[in-house]
Amino acid sequence: MxxxxxxxxxxxxxxxxxxxxxxxxxxxxxxxxxxxxxxxxxxxxxxxxxxxxxxxxxxxxxxxxxxxxxxxxxxxxxxxxxEPSNKSQNETxxxxxxxxxxxxxxxxxxxxxxxxxxxxxxxxxxxxxxxxxxxxxxxxxxxxxxxxxxxxxILPKEEKSNPILAWLLKGNPIVKVGAVILFLGLSFLLRLASEYISFSIENRYASVAVIGVISTVLGWRLRYRRYDYALILQGLGIGILYLTSLSALKFHQLLPASVVFSTQVLLVITMVGLALLQNSRLLAQVALLGGLASPVLVSDGSGNYLVLFCYLALLNTGVAFVAWFKAWRSLNLISFVGSTALILGWGWKYYTPELYLICQLFLVYYIVLYTFIVCRFAILQTQSQEGFSAESDDNATLKQLWLTWLSGMRRVGSLDGSLLFGSALTAFGMQYSLVETFPQSLMYSAFAFALFYTVCGVVMTKRSALGVVAQGMYLLGLVFFTLGLGNIFNETLNRFFLLGIEGTLLYVFGVKQKMPFVRLNGVALSLTALLCQLFYAPFDAVISSALLLQGLVIPLMWAHHRKLHSALWETRGVMGITGLLLYGVVWYFAQLYAHGYLSYQSVVIFIVVLALLGAFWQWRKSNLLLTFWVSMSFLFPFFIHLFGGQMENSPRLFESDFAQFVVLLAFRFDWLFKISIGEFYQWLDTLPLWLNGVLAISAFIVGWLVSNPKTSVLRIHNLGGWANLIYSGITLWFLLDDYLDLYSSVRGAVNILIIFGVGILLTPWLRWKQLAQTQVAFLPIFACYSLLLFLEGINRHLLEYFFILLIATILHIATMPNWKTTLKAKLQKVWHVGGLNFFILAWSVYFVEWVDSMDYTLSKTWFETSKVVVPLIVDFALLKLRPTLQKWGMEKVYLKQGVILSIIFLFIAFLVGLGESGDPSPWRYIPVLNPLEFCSLGILVLLWLWHKSVSQEKIKTEFFLIIGAAGWLLLNVMLMRLWYFYGDIPWNLDAMLRSFGLQASLSILWTLCAITLMVKGNRLAYRKSWLIGAGLISLVVVKLFTVELSNSGGIARIVSFIVVGGLLLAVGYFAPLPAKNQNEK
Structure with a gap:
């Protein structure tokens, strides 16, 4: 050993x-x-x-x-x-x-x-x-x-792509996946071999280690010929050695923990050296991940904080050393996330107050280190850039401000915002956890952080390369300073008041210093403070008054200094603050009345005076917000009268009934009808005579001031024609209602058809403008009445409703010529589009009811499929009639705007149909030759034809991808239905997932599609086709891990992993990702 x-x-x-x-x-x-x-x-x-x-x-x-x-x-x-001399072409x-x-x-x-x-x-x-x-x-x-x-x-600059996407797609991702899968397959093979082959455990580990060494050496030898491929082999080899040493410790205790830890550190150093020698960020990332994982993998559970902190300090110092030479943002983020995770994990399990000092020192090191890394990253990113200026015009638009801010990030992101703000907020959270037992700890910690980042910002401002970082430091200082101030004041309203003062001061400072970014932040903070006061803060007479008064500073400053040259975003923001102030004033007076500070008459007078002032300010202008407020202001006293007594128990605006009027009035007009006219008259009776006169005169003046002379109104001589026309229609309605012997529901529809039919026939002869204008009302009136018929049910009157719907369709088409003279161009489009979609819906409902009434032996599939028949037929007909629509100038209206709702409905129906079993009883299931799949294919064909004829060039590729994905899903579902009908598999997801036969069929289908796309993409140098195939391969890989991997110990699992991994390596070597074509978008 x-x-x-x-x-x-x-x-x-x-x-x-x-x-x-x-x-x-x-x-x-x-x-x-x-x-x-x-x-x-x-x-x-x-x-x-x-x-x-x-x-x-x-x-x-x-x-x-x-x-x-x-x-x-x-x-x-x-x-x-x-002059160049003439030379032979063969001469070098x-x-x-x-x-x-x-x-x-x-x-x-x-x-x-x-x-x-x-x-x-x-x-x-x-x-x-x-x-x-x-x-x-x-x-x-x-x-x-x-x-x-x-x-x-020298060479022309190419457009920079998304760095995250480029990192994911760089090199040969198929080879990366294949290497991982092959590694797992070899691991499974070794495990199986250990059960059947007498092979000592030491020799097994030595064999695996030799494979890792061979892979590393082979990768090093191929670094010039196949750079990306070589890096993957090196990472695979060192990863094998890394996990081999770990397994020797964890599973068989062949090596002591100290030796394994030292070996892993040595492997990390080796990989970092290889990364620096070959300028490979990937190897450095893998090495850092291994270094961060070592303490966890080798830990004995003792919780030795000194070893952990020293190790992390050395590791992160090494990262800072690399950051001094390389602007590898991902490496910095991995270090931050991994170190933070280790620290939080240790602190959650082992931290005690006795360890405060050492933890506080390490936290200081933590903050300083990552602040240094952020600064160094910014310096490296800006060394090759000159002439950068973050200044913007004082009257810049919101788009210009956004582009100016992005210009600082355009150089591969000179400010690593994720690391700067992430480390600051994470460190503050850990700081609060350390000192939460101390009094006023949050306040002091916030002020300390604010001081640190403010000082850093001041120091960095002196260097142009750190200008953007300095702005981030100032922002963090402001955030922590605000947090510290908010902790001093405990009351909610006081915090909102401080937030409003901060926003006002920022806006005033931005006006004086001509800094649009600062003004933008000031407007945002002021809006936030006012919204919080209205919707969250309890009522307080003094604080609420102060908040409203300080909110008035921004509109006054804007009117005095910025009104003539203000950008649109600033004007809109100030008008929003003005509107909130006006509603806040109404709420404020309502609260004063509810708490007994003012009499009701005084409240009314104040509101009237404010309405007059607003109207004079609004005169001959187009501020919709102020116009709406002054127009509705005379209803405020009435609602204060109704709900003022309830506001004392509900001091917050969003908790009171008054909020339903003040806040939701623009969206809930139906709520006004809940109040009876009698209550309104009773309110008027309670008012003094002089107050009624004031309201009347004031309302007249306000109405005159806010009126727009450009608004057209009905002429007086047209009113008589309208009155007679309406009277004649009502008379004819009652005449037909008594004469026709029909069901009540059908009789009403027939009355509408006869009245408008007579009008349509007489309009060309009489040339009556009002009569022609009434034809416009046919569509909405018939649509509303048809809705009542749908709700009542038409299954008992299918024949009558068929003729009603047929005649209504003819009348609708007959009214179209009158729209050109009675409707504006935009309203004509609305009527065309609305009529088309209404009649598609009406005929669809009729067809569904007809199918439902034919034969009750039909399966549910027939009933569900009948819903898409009418939209399919109509949309195909419109595509066929495209030349006629072009001749009439209606192609865009019908093919681009009219059918969009039906197209969306058909696509949704297609997606819903994917989840259905598609039982065509009483027919036998045959792929494609069944109602559900036939209609599904029809929907795909319709989508393809529709987008081919009307889609713009820039979205055709994306639409093709959507259609291709939908077709791929349909193929999968058709395969699942085959197994359902002929393989005796229940139609539910669990049963499908348990069927290895179906899973194998799906894998074959996916693999065939993927190989076809990848080979096509490689041969034609078409990256998108190759990437889609790679995506399908990814799904196959996921299936390997979720399905085949669950077959523990099986030969099939080993064969699947080894074969798939080897094929991926081969495909990645012989058919890699093609080079990007400049013409490919």
Missing amino acids: EIIVIIVVFLLLYIPCQMVKNAKIFDQIDELKARIDDLEAQLNIVKNADFAPHSIAENAREKYGEVVSSPMESEISSLVHS PPTSQSAVKISGVSEPVSNPVKEEIREDSPWVKSEVKISEVSKPTLNHAERQVIHEEKTED
Whole structure:
């Protein structure tokens, strides 16, 4: 056993050293090639440049120091201004013979572009002399990064993709999944072999460790040919060694805990070294995860806090060391999340007040460390950026403010907000847990945090690279300072008052300093304070008055300083504050009346005066909020009269009945009808005569002031025509009602058809405008009456209702020509769309009732399927009539707006149908040739035809994906129905999941679809098809873990994992993710 341990340790020490040695040799060779490519790239730049040769020399000196001498400038000049000689196409450029003596080159810049060089150029005859390299050699990954940075000003910049999505899709994800599955398969194989094969436990572990070493070495050897593939193999190999040492401790106690812990730390260091050598963030992340998991995996449960804190301090210091050189945000976040989880887990189980000092010191280290990491990340992200300014125009719109704020995040996020705010809030939570037993601990802790972050913000403001971080520090300081102040005051209303004062001060400061961000925060805080007062805070005469008065400061400041040049967001925000103040004033006077501070007459006078002031302010303007308030203000005294006595027991607005009027009046007009007219008249009788006069005159003045002269009203000469027309219609209704011998429900529908039918026939002859206008009312009146018929039931009058619905459809079509002269363009669209959807609904209800009444031996499937028949027929008919609709100019109205509701209904019905068994009794189930699946396929065909004809180009791909996903679901359900009808499997999810035959069939179906998509995507270089196939492969992998994995100890599980893992590795190697096509969107 000791010999095996020595061998493993020797391999762990020897292999990294040998890899480093080989890396240096390969790096030196690549360095020479890179420098030759660099010279060729400079020659190409010189030949293609449009600027003087001396500028080239200056640029070269800026990049490489004093590399090009004055004689070299003349050579460059002669090269630029000379004519290229005619050369044979088979002749290669003599780049191997051309070189310049380089003495100070620190960073090579390679360029794959190679062009011919003149034979008579003096550079061709120069010798290759590379005397020195000032900096250590660079490996392939680092040289590629430097190449991208140096050629940033030469090559066109590509649009940056989502960094999170890019990280998930980078490299070869199929190989990653295959490696994990193959690893599990080998583990299952070893476990099975241990039960049937006599093989010592030490040899088993040694065999697995050898596999890990081989995988790591193989990955190192492939790092230049298949970079991503090599990194995965290295991570797999070290992961095998890591878990092997852990298993040797946990399951068989072959190694002591100290040796295992040291081995794991050594493996973590090795992986970090490999990550730095190859510039691989992935390896560093895996190494950090392993380092964070080691204390948990190797722990003996003693809860030794000193060892844990020291280990975490060293580990996080190493992360900070890496953060000094690398802007690897994900590594910082992993360190933060993992360390926080370990600390919280230990504290929840082992913390006692006696450990306060050591925990407090570690918490200080915790805050300072992650604040340093955030700052260093920002510096690294902004070193290559110049000319950045976070300032915005004083009158910037909300969109401009948002874009200005995002500009600070655009450089791969110069502010790591998740780490900054996450560490601050998490540390404050842990701080409160440490000191919660001390008096006023929350206040002092909040002030301490506010001081720390404010000081950090002041220090960081002096450096431009940390400008965005400084803003975050100031924001955290303000948050903690507000939290500390709020803890001083215990009453809820006092806290809202402080919040309102803070918002007012911020707005005033933003106005004086011309800072729109500050004004935006001030408006938001003031709105929050007012809303909290109205909906949450109890009534207090003094505090409520002060809060309303301080809320008035923002509208006054805006009117005096910002009214003429204010942005839309600021105007809307100030108007919102004004509206809340007006409603708050009404609520405030209602409370004064309820508590006996003011008489009822005084309350009415105050409201009237406020209404007059608001109306004069609103005169000839279009502020809907203020207009609505002053228009409804004369109802406020009435409701105060009704509910004022109840408000004393419900001091909060949202608890009182008065809130139903003040807050929900704009949404609940039906609530007004609950109050009888008699109560309103009784209220008027209780008022004094002079008060009635004041209300009348004031209401008249307010109505005149808030009226809009642009609003059209009915002319007086049209009223007579309307009166006679309405009278004639009512008379005809009663005449038909007495004459026709029909059922009452049917008779009402016939009356409507006859009245409007006569009007439609007479309109072209009489040319009566009001008569033509009444035809517009046919659709809503018939729709409302049909709704009553639907509720009553039409199954007893199917024949009568068929003719009623048929005639109504004809009349509806006949009224359409009158809409052009009686309705505006927007209302015409509403009537077209509404009529189409109503008659689809009406005919659908009729058809469902007809199917239900035909034969009671039909299964439920027939009844459910009948609901989609009419929408399918109508939508297909409209698509067929598309040329006619184009001729009438109605294509957009009907095909893009009219059918959208039926399309949504059909798609929902399709999704609902996926959960049905589809029993076609009395027919026998045949795939596709049954009502449910036939209609489902019809819905998919309709969706495809509809989107092909009307969808915009930018959404066609997404819609195709939706249709493809729906078709894939339908294939799965059809397969499940086959097993249900012919495999005797009950139609429920549990039974389906327990059927290994069905699961195997689904896996085969998914795999066939996935392989087809992935091979197609790789052959056609179409990434989306490949990614969809990868998604299906992911589902197959999930099934392996949820279904096959449950078959514990079975050969099928082992074969499934090994075969699937091997296939994924093979597919990832021979058919990897294709390169991104620029034309692919």
